[in-house]
Each structure stands twice: as C-alpha cells, then as structure tokens.
Amino acid sequence: QPVLSAIENITEDIIKSLSRNEAPVLILKNRSDWGNIQFKDSVGLQMTSNCTTRKVRSDCPKSAPKFALFLKILSIIYKMVQTNIYATKRDIFYTDPAHFCNQRVVDDIINDISCMLKIPRRNLHILSTSKGCIAGNLSYIEEDGTRVNCTCSTAVSVPSNVEGLRNLITEAKFILVIEKDATFQRLLDDNFCSRMYPCILITGKGVPDMNTRLLVRKLWDTCQIPVFALMDADPHGKSNSCYFMFQSMSFEAHRLTVPAIRWLGLLPSDFDRLNIPQNVLIPLTKQDQTKLDSLHIRPYITYQPAWKKELDIMTTSKMKAEIQALTSFSSDYLSRVYLPNKLQFGGWI
Numbered sequence: 001q002p003v004l005s006a007i008e009n010i011t012e013d014i015i016k017s018l019s020r021n022e023a024p025v026l027i028l029k030n031r032s033d034w035g036n037i038q039f040k041d042s043v044g045l046q047m048t049s050n051c052t053t054r055k056v057r058s059d060c061p062k063s064a065p066k067f068a069l070f071l072k073i074l075s076i077i078y079k080m081v082q083t084n085i086y087a088t089k090r091d092i093f094y095t096d097p098a099h100f101c102n103q104r105v106v107d108d109i110i111n112d113i114s115c116m117l118k119i120p121r122r123n124l125h126i127l128s129t130s131k132g133c134i135a136g137n138l139s140y141i142e143e144d145g146t147r148v149n150c151t152c153s154t155a156v157s158v159p160s161n162v163e164g165l166r167n168l169i170t171e172a173k174f175i176l177v178i179e180k181d182a183t184f185q186r187l188l189d190d191n192f193c194s195r196m197y198p199c200i201l202i203t204g205k206g207v208p209d210m211n212t213r214l215l216v217r218k219l220w221d222t223c224q225i226p227v228f229a230l231m232d233a234d235p236h237g238k239s240n241s242c243y244f245m246f247q248s249m250s251f252e253a254h255r256l257t258v259p260a261i262r263w264l265g266l267l268p269s270d271f272d273r274l275n276i277p278q279n280v281l282i283p284l285t286k287q288d289q290t291k292l293d294s295l296h297i298r299p300y301i302t303y304q305p306a307w308k309k310e311l312d313i314m315t316t317s318k319m320k321a322e323i324q325a326l327t328s329f330s331s332d333y334l335s336r337v338y339l340p341n342k343l344q345f346g347g348w349i
Contacts, residue, residue, distance in 0.1 A: 002119065
C-alpha cells in the first residue's frame with residue numbers, strides 16, 4: 001500500500017534523526033509561491049521540479065506545534081488506510097478541535113501532506129464535502145450501486161466519491177459550468193438544458209469544491225464534449241473560472257483541471273456590445289482591483305491574450321457586472337437570447 005509505505009518512510013526518517021540526537025524536520029514544497037508553478041497548455045498549472053521548500057522544525061517554539069499536528073494527521077491517515085475507513089476534513093478536525101483550533105489548520109496540513117507524499121487526497125481516505133449541484137442529460141451509477149438520473153427540473157448534489165462513478169450515459173452536446181447557484185436555478189426554471197440542445201449544467205456555488213472540479217474533469221474525459229463557463233464579469237468570477245481551468249492545487253492539476261474550458265460569459269466586452277445599461281454596472285472596489293491585479297500576473301494569462309484583453313477592459317472601465325444584469329433586458333434574456341446566440345454563433349474565448 002503506497003500510502004502506508006510513504007508514511008512509514010517519514011516516520012523512519014524522524015526516528016533516525018532522533019537516534020542521532022538531531023531535531024526532526026519536515027520539508028514541504030511552497031505550494032502557494034507562484035515562482036514554483038509553471039503553466040502547461042495541455043495540463044494547466046504544475047509545480048516545477050526544482051521548487052523552493054520550507055521547513056517545519058520540531059525544535060522551534062513557533063513551528064513545533066505544527067510539527068506535532070502533522071504527525072497527528074499522518075497517524076489518523078495511516079489508521080484510516082489500514083482499516084479502509086474514510087473521513088471528511090471536518091471529521092478530522094473534530095478528533096481534536098482544541099489542538100487544531102480551526103478547520104483551516106487541518107485543511108492546510110492535509111494539502112501539504114498530499115503534496116509531500118505526491119498522493120491524491122482521495123487516496124489518503126480523506127473525502128471532501130460536496131456543495132456543488134448537477135442537472136441535465138446525464139445518468140450514472142454511484143460506487144454503492146445507486147443509479148442516478150439527472151433531469152432538467154431537479155438539481156442533484158455532486159457525489160462525494162466522483163472517482164467511483166461508472167456507466168456515465170449522456171446525449172449532451174455541451175457542459176455549462178455556472179458560477180452562482182441563483183443563475184443555475186434560473187436556467188433550470190427556464191428548462192434551458194433541453195430547450196436548445198441536450199446539455200449538462202453544473203454549479204460549484206462560488207469557489208468550486210474539489211468534488212465539483214473532479215466531476216467536470218471526469219465528464220470532459222468521458223464524454224469528450226465542449227465545456228463552457230458562465231461567470232460574473234468581475235475579478236472574482238474570472239478567478240473562480242480559473243479554478244476549473246487551471247488553478248486547482250498545482251500538484252494535482254492533471255486530475256482536477258480542464259484547460260479546454262471556454263469562457264462563454266458574462267464578458268466585460270459584452271457591456272458595450274450589448275449596450276448594457278450603465279445603472280446595472282457596478283464600480284470595482286479596492287478588493288476587486290487587488291484581485292484584478294493578481295490575475296494579471298498569473299502564469300497562464302500570458303498564454304491567453306483574449307482573456308488579457310477582457311481583463312484590460314475591466315481595468316480601464318473600472319466597472320463589473322453580475323449575470324443578473326441581463327435581466328434589465330427581460331427576465332429570461334439569459335436563457336432565451338444570450339446563451340443561444342453565444343452557443344450558436346461562437347461568442348466565447
């Protein structure tokens with residue numbers, strides 16, 4: 001079992017250090033440093049082979065508590081793999097909330113462990129809680145044998161074990177990834193996924209969770225149909241679409257991202273093209289401007305001149321808009337006019 005062997009190797013290194021009267025140290029890759037990440041068009045973001053590292057020391061007052069928490073979570077993972085038990089990150093937090101202090105500590109350590117061992121989180125027997133939803137022309141069988149039929153009228157929760165899905169059947173012509181749940185529900189109410197062509201609608205309800213990203217990737221691999229993103233025309237909407245396209249955890253990009261996703265809308269260039277009323281446009285906040293500046297310097301933007309042009313429009317106009325701005329034309333403008341025209345005549349980038 002690769003997971004058990006990897007954890008045993010770390011434990012052995014710690015014991016060897018102690019036998020030499022040396023303080024054990026964990027060496028971690030700097031996952032959040034953009035200098036350690038490169039962009040490959042076919043995969044998305046990947047960590048470089050020679051990335052910088054940081055140390056979690058056992059003899060430093062500042063890092064010793066974190067070192068202990070690393071060992072605690074490694075021991076939990078070891079026992080779960082040994083006994084074939086699965087748990088969510090939340091379950092792990094509640095094994096010792098007093099010492100973990102908050103959920104973010106657990107999440108960061110689990111990501112560091114996954115990166116350090118080069119083993120996907122699912123293989124560590126750690127599950128993510130799904131918040132995403134799916135609807136449309138799709139049926140599949142879950143790991144426990146349950147047959148799920150998605151329809152255009154009712155949303156189905158993204159399963160917690162996407163990799164266990166089998167017998168995926170669809171006649172969909174495309175997949176539409178939608179940023180906001182409200183927009184997703186609106187398209188369901190308008191019966192969009194069967195009105196024009198059979199399709200699949202997915203929402204991550206904002207920043208997408210891992211299972212939603214895994215599902216989009218699995219559908220793309222299995223169905224080989226176009227994937228489009230429908231996001232707000234603001235820096236955060238664009239950032240959320242990047243999670244699906246490139247920006248997952250860079251050490252797992254090949255499993256979680258779909259670089260072939262096309263940004264369908266709402267585009268900043270749509271403001272003038274559609275003559276969207278000024279009173280529904282919103283000025284960028286300082287937080288928006290900071291996010292926009294950070295998008296400009298990300299590695300993949302260099303390879304996407306059309307995106308850069310859209311970001312430049314936002315920078316110049318200092319305005320943003322939500323998808324709901326299209327209701328200023330009519331309540332069903334999005335499903336009746338905007339999306340059909342874009343899909344039929346090619347209005348994506």
